Amino acid sequence: MGITIEVEGLTKRFGETTAVDAVAFAMGEHEFFSLVGPSGCGKTTTLRCVAGLETADEGRIGIKGTVVYASGEGVDVPTHHRAIGMVFQNYAVWPHMSVFQNIAYPLKLTGASRSEQRQRVGRVLEMLGMEDLGDRKPSQLSGGQQQRVALGRALVGEPDVLLLDEPLSNLDAKLREHMRVELKRIQRETGIPILYVTHDQLEALSMSDRIAVMEGGRIHQVAAPHEIYERPATKFVLDFIGSVNYLPCELLDTGSDTIEVRVEGGGLLTLPRPDHVPEGREMLLAVRPEDMTLGRAASGSDLRATVELRSFLGNLCEYRVRHGGLELRVQTEKDELVAEGADVVVSVRRGFLLDRGSAEDPLARVS
Amino acid sequence: MTTLRRVDSRVVFLVLITLFVLVVVVYPLVQVLIRSILVDGRLSFVNYEAVFGRPRNYVALWNSVWVSLAATVLATIIGTLAAFVVQRTDVPFKPLLRFLLILPFAIPPLFAAMGWVQLAGPVGILSKAYQGLFGVTGVPWSIYGAGGIIFVLGITKYPFVFITVAGALQRMDASLEEAARTTGAGTGRIMRDITLPLVRPAILGGALLAFVSSIDNFGIPAVLGLRVQFQVLTTRIYEALTIPDLPLATAMSMLLVVLAGVAIWALGKFEGRRGEHAIIGGKSIRPHIIRLGPARPWVTLALGSTVALIVVLPLLALVVTSLQPYYGAPLTLENITPRNYEAVLGSSAAQRGIRNSLLLAPAAATILVIVTALLAYLNVKARMPGTKLLDAIGMVPFALPGSVIGIGMILAWSNPPVGPTLYGTLWILLVAYLMRYMAYGLRACRASLMQIHDSLEEAAATSGANRIRTLRDVTLPLMRPGMIAAWVLIFMSAFNELTVSVLIWSARNETIGVWIFVMQDSGFAGRASALAVSILPIILIMFVITQWLSAERVAI
Numbered sequence: 019m020g021i022t023i024e025v026e027g028l029t030k031r032f033g034e035t036t037a038v039d040a041v042a043f044a045m046g047e048h049e050f051f052s053l054v055g056p057s058g059c060g061k062t063t064t065l066r067c068v069a070g071l072e073t074a075d076e077g078r079i080g081i082k083g084t085v086v087y088a089s090g091e092g093v094d095v096p097t098h099h100r101a102i103g104m105v106f107q108n109y110a111v112w113p114h115m116s117v118f119q120n121i122a123y124p125l126k127l128t129g130a131s132r133s134e135q136r137q138r139v140g141r142v143l144e145m146l147g148m149e150d151l152g153d154r155k156p157s158q159l160s161g162g163q164q165q166r167v168a169l170g171r172a173l174v175g176e177p178d179v180l181l182l183d184e185p186l187s188n189l190d191a192k193l194r195e196h197m198r199v200e201l202k203r204i205q206r207e208t209g210i211p212i213l214y215v216t217h218d219q220l221e222a223l224s225m226s227d228r229i230a231v232m233e234g235g236r237i238h239q240v241a242a243p244h245e246i247y248e249r250p251a252t253k254f255v256l257d258f259i260g261s262v263n264y265l266p267c268e269l270l271d272t273g274s275d276t277i278e279v280r281v282e283g284g285g286l287l288t289l290p291r292p293d294h295v296p297e298g299r300e301m302l303l304a305v306r307p308e309d310m311t312l313g314r315a316a317s318g319s320d321l322r323a324t325v326e327l328r329s330f331l332g333n334l335c336e337y338r339v340r341h342g343g344l345e346l347r348v349q350t351e352k353d354e355l356v357a358e359g360a361d362v363v364v365s366v367r368r369g370f371l372l373d374r375g376s377a378e379d380p381l382a383r384v385s
Numbered sequence: 386m387t388t389l390r391r392v393d394s395r396v397v398f399l400v401l402i403t404l405f406v407l408v409v410v411v412y413p414l415v416q417v418l419i420r421s422i423l424v425d426g427r428l429s430f431v432n433y434e435a436v437f438g439r440p441r442n443y444v445a446l447w448n449s450v451w452v453s454l455a456a457t458v459l460a461t462i463i464g465t466l467a468a469f470v471v472q473r474t475d476v477p478f479k480p481l482l483r484f485l486l487i488l489p490f491a492i493p494p495l496f497a498a499m500g501w502v503q504l505a506g507p508v509g510i511l512s513k514a515y516q517g518l519f520g521v522t523g524v525p526w527s528i529y530g531a532g533g534i535i536f537v538l539g540i541t542k543y544p545f546v547f548i549t550v551a552g553a554l555q556r557m558d559a560s561l562e563e564a565a566r567t568t569g570a571g572t573g574r575i576m577r578d579i580t581l582p583l584v585r586p587a588i589l590g591g592a593l594l595a596f597v598s599s600i601d602n603f604g605i606p607a608v609l610g611l612r613v614q615f616q617v618l619t620t621r622i623y624e625a626l627t628i629p630d631l632p633l634a635t636a637m638s639m640l641l642v643v644l645a646g647v648a649i650w651a652l653g654k655f656e657g658r659r660g661e662h663a664i665i666g667g668k669s670i671r672p673h674i675i676r677l678g679p680a681r682p683w684v685t686l687a688l689g690s691t692v693a694l695i696v697v698l699p700l701l702a703l704v705v706t707s708l709q710p711y712y713g714a715p716l717t718l719e720n721i722t723p724r725n726y727e728a729v730l731g732s733s734a735a736q737r738g739i740r741n742s743l744l745l746a747p748a749a750a751t752i753l754v755i756v757t758a759l760l761a762y763l764n765v766k767a768r769m770p771g772t773k774l775l776d777a778i779g780m781v782p783f784a785l786p787g788s789v790i791g792i793g794m795i796l797a798w799s800n801p802p803v804g805p806t807l808y809g810t811l812w813i814l815l816v817a818y819l820m821r822y823m824a825y826g827l828r829a830c831r832a833s834l835m836q837i838h839d840s841l842e843e844a845a846a847t848s849g850a851n852r853i854r855t856l857r858d859v860t861l862p863l864m865r866p867g868m869i870a871a872w873v874l875i876f877m878s879a880f881n882e883l884t885v886s887v888l889i890w891s892a893r894n895e896t897i898g899v900w901i902f903v904m905q906d907s908g909f910a911g912r913a914s915a916l917a918v919s920i921l922p923i924i925l926i927m928f929v930i931t932q933w934l935s936a937e938r939v940a941i
Contacts, residue, residue, distance in 0.1 A: 071843050097846035098854075104847035110840035114862045123858070124848040171848060181847070 020047040021080075022179050022211040023068060028077035030063050037063040038074070039235035045179075045213060046227070050205055052214040054222040055232035056258065061215045062183055064232075068213065069104055069181055070097035082178040103172030104181040108188065109164045111156040117143075117167050118152040124175035142170040145204065162193045169201075173208065180205075180212045186221060198224055219259045223247065231255045250381060256304055256370060263310075263346050265303040266374065269295075276318075277371075277384075279303060283342025285321030287366055292382035296373040304381070305369035307349040312337065312356050316365035325360045339364060399769055402760050406775050409819045410782060413793030420796050421635045432636035442633070445621035446640055452534055452606075452617060453599035459539025460595040463695075464546025465588055467688065472554040473580075474675045476685050483551075484932060485692045490544045491928035492700070493881040493898060495604030496917050497541045499905055500699025501528055502608060503706045503914070508713030510702060533609045534617075538599045540695040545598065546591035553587035554580075562673055572675055593652040597645050601786040603884040604898075608905060618644075619884060622788045626795075626888055634792055641786040649784040700921070707914035725915035729904070735916055737893065738900035741811060742880055742920075745896065749818035750875040754868050757826030765834040766842070766860070776827060783824030787884030790821050794889050811894045814886060818879045825878065826871045833867025834860075870934050877927045880920075 023045040030038040038060040045051045053061035066072040068079055070086065073094060079087040081102065086095040103124075111120055121142055122135045130138070143149050146166040156164055165185060172180055185201075186194045202225050205212050216222050222229050223243040230240045231254070239251040250256040267279040267287070272295055278288050279301065287303075312325070323341040335355060337348045339362065346364065356362060368385035424431050436442045471482055489497070504511045505528040512524045527533065557580070565579045603619040611620055618641050625634040677684050706712060708721045729735050760779065764772035782790060794817045798807035807813040837860060845855040883898040890899045897920055904913035 069843075069847055071846070096851070097843075098849045098851050100847075102847055104844065106840040106844060108838060108840055110838065110844040112841060112844070112859055112863075123845070123850075127849045127854065168844075171844070175849065 020082075021045065022047060022049065022082060023051075023213060024078075024080040025064070025068065026078045028064060028067060028074050028079065030060075030067055030072060030074045036235050038067065040077070041232075041235070041237055043230055043237065043240055045211055048205075048209045048211055050202070050212045050214065050225055050227045052216060052222040052226040052229045053232055054216055054219055054229055054258075057217055059232040060235040061217075061232050065181055065183055065213060065215045069102055070095065070100050101178040102181055103175060103177040103179075105165075105168045105172050105183065105185045107184040109156075109161075109168045111159075111164045111167050111171075113156050115156075116152065117148065117154050117156070117159070120156070120167050121170040121174050123171060128175065138174055139170075142174050145173075145207070146170050162189055162197065165189065165197065169204070173204070173210065177210070180210050182212060182214045184216055187216070187218070194221075201225060223259070231258060233258070249383060250370070253304075253372060253381065256381060260306055261347065262304050262306055265305065265344065265346070267301050267303050269299045269301050281321055281341065281344070283344050285319070285323075285341055285364070287321055288318035289366060289369070289384050292371050292384045294382050296371060296382055298373045298375060300374040302372045302374050303366070303369050303384075304372060305366050307336065307347045308334075309367045309369060310346065310348045310350075311365050311367065312339065312348060312350060312354075312362040313365065314363065316363045319363055319365040321364045321366075323362055323364050325356055325358050325362060328356070328358050395763065395767055395769065398759055399763055399772070402756060402763070403771070403775060405756055406760075406778055409816060410778055410823065413790070413797040413820060414781070414785075416796035417635055417638060417789055417793045420632065421639045424632065432632045433639075435633050436636050436640065441616065442621060442637065445616040445618050446637070448531070448616060449600050449618040449641070450644065452531055452538070453596050455535045456538035456542060456599045457592050457596040459535065460543035460599075461546050461588060461592045463539065463691075464543035464548075464591060464595075465550050467543070467691075468547050468550035468554060469576075470684060470688055472551050473673075474677050474684065475681065476677065476688060477681075478685075478689075482688065482692065485696050486547055487544050487932070488696050488928065489541045491877060491881075491924055491931075492541075493604065493883060493901075493917075493924075494537070494541045494602055495608065495883055495898065495902055495905070496703060496921075497699050498537050498605040498608035499706075499901075499910065499913060499917065500702040501533065501537050503702040503712070503910065504528075504698060505533075510705065510716065529609055529613045530615045531610075534606050534615070537605050537609060538602060541605070542595040542598050545594040546588060549587045549591035549594070550584055553584045557583060559673060566673075590652060593648050597648045597652075597784070597786075600641065600644050600648075601788075601884060603787065603887060604902065607887075607902065611906075619786070619788050622792070623887060626792075631792075631795065634788075635796065638786070638789040638792045642789050645784050645786050703914045703917050703921075706911055707918045709911055712910040725911040726919070729909075729912040729915045730919065734895055735897075735900050738895040738897040738916075739920070741814075741895060742897040745811070745814055745818060746876045746879040748815055749822060749879045750872045753819060753823055753826040753875055754830070754872045757823065757871070758830045758864060758868055761827060761830035761834050762856075762860070765831060766837075766839075776831065779823045779827045781824075782820050782822075783828075785821075787821065787882075788888065790817055791885040791888030793820075794885070808889070809891045809894070813889050814894065814896065817885045817889060818875075818882065821882070821885060822875045822878055825875050829867045829871035829874070830864065833864050837863045866934065870931065873927055873931050873934065877924070877931070880927070881924065 021044050025044070026042050028038055028041040029036065041060070041064055043051070053064060055061050063072060067074045067087070068081070074087060074089065076089045077087070078085060078089070081100060085093050086100050087093060115123070118139055122139045125135045125138060139152070143152055146169065148163065148166055148170070151159065151163065156167065159167065168185070186197050189197060198221060214222070214226065223246070226243055228240060228242055229246050231238045231246065233254050239246060239255050241249070246255060246259055250259065256262055266282040269277065269279055271278040273291065275291055276288050277291050277295065278286065280286055281303070321341055323339040323346065325337050325339050327338040329336045330352070333352065334349045335352045337350070337356065339346050339348055341364065348364065368383075371382040371384055421432055422428055422430065436446070467486055470476055471479055471486065476482065503509055505524075505526065506512065509528070515524050516522060561583065562575050562579055565575045570578065600618070603623065606615070606617045606620050607623065610616060616624070618637055622634045622637050625637065705716065707725050708723070710720055710722050710724060714720050757779070760772065760775060763769045764776050794813050795808060798813050798816065800806060807816060841863065842855050842859055845859045850858060881898060882896070883902060886896045886899045887902060890896060897916070901913045901916050904916060
């Protein structure tokens with residue numbers, strides 16, 4: 019498998035702050051690769067360095083085997099000589115050009131003949147479902163249509179890689195969902211590798227082949243979506259991807275197959291023994307809402323709680339339950355509804371065990 | 386290698402523009418500053434003592450202040466009322482009303498002064514009508530002197546207030562008023578408690594612009610004041626130069642700078658505070674329109690006749706006078722004669738004036754648009770060091786009264802240390818216009834560049850376009866509307882210019898405005914009017930273009 023983009027030791031500083039701190043990753047040939055993290059985590063700066071819109075301070079960037087940036091050798095290929103296509107957050111569709119002219123522009127720059135331009139733009143318009151809109155001005159288009167024009171313009175020159183900078187964040191929820199599927203379909207059809215930047219974990223999870231979770235200029239973990247969700251490498255990843263409850267607890271007993279903990283508030287839980295048991299006794303048990311169940315009784319649990327609020331979400335039901343001073347968020351199948359005010363026993367299917375003192379340690383997976 | 390070459394060409398442009406700003410703006414300014422406090426090579430405040438020692442001079446200063454203030458009050462009342470009626474009520478013919486209400490912007494104030502002399506002067510059309518109606522001799526008013534100057538200044542400067550207030554009312558978030566309505570407030574209460582406080586910064590901003598423009602004006606006090614010895618600073622400077630007493634004129638022009646400076650400083654304070662009122666919402670919801678009901682025809686009539694009186698009537702008076710055999714002739718059909726047109730258009734001075742103006746105005750507009758577009762690009766997009774300062778310096782003449790620019794030109798180009806003596810040639814007028822209107826170009830180009838999001842240019846780069854292609858294919862086409870608007874505005878302003886031109890023109894180097902003033906001042910009202918009417922079509926066409934351009938830009 020060939021490598022599309024290879025980034026090594028990429029560092030970019032803005033004055034005193036280090037926006038990107040020794041970032042490294044490699045993208046496969048047809049891969050949909052996402053950089054995800056909160057705003058200010060360095061994901062967009064990384065993408066802009068790959069595009070050549072920012073000049074990094076240190077590191078190397080290669081695109082399809084060509085070194086486009088290397089701080090040591092003084093190599094810095096200008097943006098217009100990098101074989102990339104890019105879609106910007108605000109579309110950046112040129113208002114003074116028609117849809118056709120916008121999409122044909124990269125071809126025009128390569129000196130393609132008029133008939134070739136017509137043919138290739140036509141193919142792109144067809145793929146985007148915009149065959150009839152070629153003569154329109156961008157001001158006559160909806161936000162979603164402008165987004166497609168930007169995508170078409172980035173694709174038409176058949177670049178080595180497509181760079182997408184939060185392309186869906188300006189669209190409304192329904193359109194965003196539609197475009198997620200559309201983008202992935204186009205990527206599968208064309209086979210073009212995509213480097214995708216987003217702060218929306220759902221976007222990253224649903225579209226990507228692999229995800230790099232970033233924070234403070236560094237990459238925490240690079241893995242496939244389910245891996246990121248099921249086996250977060252750090253507490254930050256666990257926090258950022260999906261939601262989670264933290265139950266402060268005390269490790270009472272470690273058996274060969276099970277461990278026993280007492281949750282703050284008194285409830286006792288017997289859990290499968292994790293892959294490794296952190297040292298110390300003061301623990302945090304991190305549990306995702308869907309990994310808990312509510313019942314009248316449960317084996318291995320006497321964590322008693324009261325249902326305070328019930329919110330029906332359609333496909334799921336979400337509860338806020340109280341165990342002493344602890345409020346837990348629990349999601350269950352909708353066919354096992356529990357009434358508000360009911361007393362229940364909470365059982366935990368799986369979770370992660372952390373030492374309360376050192377949050378930097380690797381997470382112990384309990385399942 | 387490419388990086389090196391790229392930087393080089395931009396540095397070359399930066400150096401050229403720096404030179405331009407130094408020669409055109411900084412050098413004359415420094416001249417005025419130094420010469421006003423330097424007598425025979427020594428620091429001295431003799432010139433300022435002359436200003437405050439002789440009543441003629443300090444009375445002119447005082448007159449400038451109070452006459453401009455009074456005119457500003459009048460302009461503010463007219464402008465604010467007109468803006469409310471046009472923006473917020475259901476009066477008919479709104480586009481026409483708006484067009485006519487902004488029209489005084491385009492008409493040289495000199496024309497208005499001439500028109501009002503012909504309407505309300507001793508043998509004016511309105512005066513005679515009044516005498517005929519009441520069977521009296523004389524009229525209970527005088528168009529000459531302070532009253533006339535205040536009146537004509539007020540009705541030519543109100544568009545500053547009208548435009549800023551109408552703009553604020555248009556952008557105002559309707560939900561602010563709707564929120565008040567839900568609390569049970571009536572229309573009158575909402576206007577008083579919500580709307581008026583919200584547009585107060587706009588009213589003040591427009592009023593300050595009207596004030597600065599009033600103290601800058603020469604044509605109106607010259608036509609309506611000189612004859613009765615009522616002096617303001619601009620006319621006093623003009624007189625001092627005919628003596629000639631250049632040091633005195635220089636000191637007085639510095640006082641004008643102080644006056645304008647105080648007003649601009651106050652404007653800056655108000656504009657800075659405008660942020661407190663977030664009246665510009667993200668979504669444009671049409672504000673509530675007040676239904677006038679049975680009052681509608683009356684309000685329409687009142688506004689319509691006001692517009693007719695202050696905008697249309699003076700222009701009609703010019704046409705009438707231009708066709709009369711002598712000023713004040715009875716209004717009969719037999720008295721219509723093309724004699725004035727023949728006389729004035731046949732004179733070589735008037736022909737030169739028209740030719741010179743038609744040469745200077747487009748030349749100044751073209752040079753300035755190119756220079757300011759480049760400077761704005763280097764500042765906003767290339768973010769080159771020092772360009773912010775250059776931009777700020779280029780904006781300074783915006784706050785400078787024309788008299789100062791005129792004096793600065795005389796001082797700078799009468800006997801310059803290097804380069805040619807421009808004084809006494811047509812070139813000095815060109816350089817003066819370049820200084821005076823640089824800010825117009827800078828503002829328009831900066832604003833249109835700031836609206837072009839960086840990503841539009843970055844998208845060209847990621848499409849494979851180099852810097853020159855990006856500039857040609859994306860940046861310039863997107864800047865074009867702003868550049869065209871700046872060109873037309875500079876052309877119009879330079880074409881109508883009088884305050885500076887009247888100080889630095891010379892024989893054979895007349896401009897159209899100067900020659901109309903000279904004709905009027907020499908007692909040839911008919912010929913002056915004929916010349917004014919002759920160039921009115923050019924002014925009107927340019928004005929229609931500006932209106933069309935701004936409407937286009939709103940639509941985009």
